[in-house]
Amino acid sequence: MPKRGYHHGNLKQALVDAALKLIEEKGPSGFTVAEAAKRADVTPAAVYRHFEGREALIAEAALQGHRIFGDLMEHAYADGQPSALAAFEATGRAYLAFARKFPGHYMAMFESGLSNQINPDLALAAARSQGVLEKAAEALSEHIPADRRPPASMFSAHVWALSHGVVELYTRGQPGAKAPFPAEDLLESGIGIYLRGLGLIKPDS
Amino acid sequence: MPKRGYHHGNLKQALVDAALKLIEEKGPSGFTVAEAAKRADVTPAAVYRHFEGREALIAEAALQGHRIFGDLMEHAYADGQPSALAAFEATGRAYLAFARKFPGHYMAMFESGLSNQINPDLALAAARSQGVLEKAAEALSEHIPADRRPPASMFSAHVWALSHGVVELYTRGQPGAKAPFPAEDLLESGIGIYLRGLGLIKPDS
DNA sequence: TGTACATCAGTGAACGCGCGTTCACTGATGTAC
DNA sequence: TGTACATCAGTGAACGCGCGTTCACTGATGTAC
DSSP states (O other): OOOOSSSOSSHHHHHHHHHHHHHHHHOTTTOOHHHHHHHTTSOGGGGGGTOSSHHHHHHHHHHHHHHHHHHHHHHHHHHHTTOHHHHHHHHHHHHHHHHHHOHHHHHHHHTSOOOGGGSHHHHHHHHHHHHHHHHHHHHHHTTSOGGGOOOHHHHHHHHHHHHHHHHHHHTSOOTTOOOSSOHHHHHHHHHHHHHHHTTOSOTTO | OOOOSSSOSSHHHHHHHHHHHHHHHHOTTTOOHHHHHHHTTSOGGGGGGTOSSHHHHHHHHHHHHHHHHHHHHHHHHHHHTTOHHHHHHHHHHHHHHHHHHOHHHHHHHHTSOOOGGGSHHHHHHHHHHHHHHHHHHHHHHTTSOGGGOOOHHHHHHHHHHHHHHHHHHHTSOOTTOOOSSOHHHHHHHHHHHHHHHTTOSOTTO
């Protein structure tokens, strides 16, 4: 536990953490500077010692999220190697696992309406995780005969879209929500069928 | 053009239309009662002659959206008949077409955070469009040998998720957005590969 | 057709609230000597 | 080790603003006779 007297010790991170909790609870637009400050036991004005404003705080939360996300994707990819197929599947699963485990980060990254271009660090971190999936797709596409091989960036876009859709529709526990299957199963089976469609899995395995 | 004197003529719908435009422009949480009133050339207080409050206005917008959406899905389904495959593919395309053509409605329906349970009419209208896709999936699943036939509600969930993901990620024209392929092509090809994976399309056709 | 009146869709002013942000300040901390 | 001082992370009060909503009201409309 960090010290706490008049000076906080690590207020910047405490504010980011508070913002993440708030975003998780009420969505990106339900989050307010004042409430984040309150949760960090600090006056609203103190926020401006560490951030230019509300948007900068959200951007920092998103940045941290992209870094974690990128790491997870890299590890998933590495664990699946040397099988191109296993690596590709693992990155898909990592997407959902991240959304589950870091919902505040996820929302800051993908649902806040914040542009990644706001800040070069953010743009870089965002590009990195996307790059991992594209790399995995690239390796996978080499297992398809060259004459009828669709572009690898298409695979990654498909899986990214499917993953995102599953998260948005079947992961949010809205009251009265439809949840026919666990999201993990839905994504796993969806990707499985998709890969079979690409001819990368045997029809009956 | 409706008359306009002291009385508006059709203020209720004018407010819904204004709300839809605003939501389209600034997102569901960027929309305000005051601005919707202004766009309809009316005092904010007038809104309360027709709606209980802000939320009720959004709910009405979402309701109208679900009705249009349901109709589109039904028509797409009917046009694809009697081919189960064509009908299924058509409903997928209809999803994206709706999101393109009625972005305000789409956002009110799927991005406003509004629960469909708020209002029985809304719940009904929302269930209807989902039902069409499920019906299409049901018919399709009968073309798969019964012993290795996954549940039809899974197909519809997969396609729904893929469609939603494509809309969210590749349809919103954010500055600096990644748009490797037209969303329509992405969805079309994704569903194609998926259906091949189900064994419903010939590998090389 | 003309008048009296009920209905009701709008107005305009006001409310309390919480927001993001600013400012001069003060108290704690760390460093130089 | 002790004192003087610069640094700086926090405070507390205040700002202007736009929000959703309420209220008593008024002017237009439609109907009964």
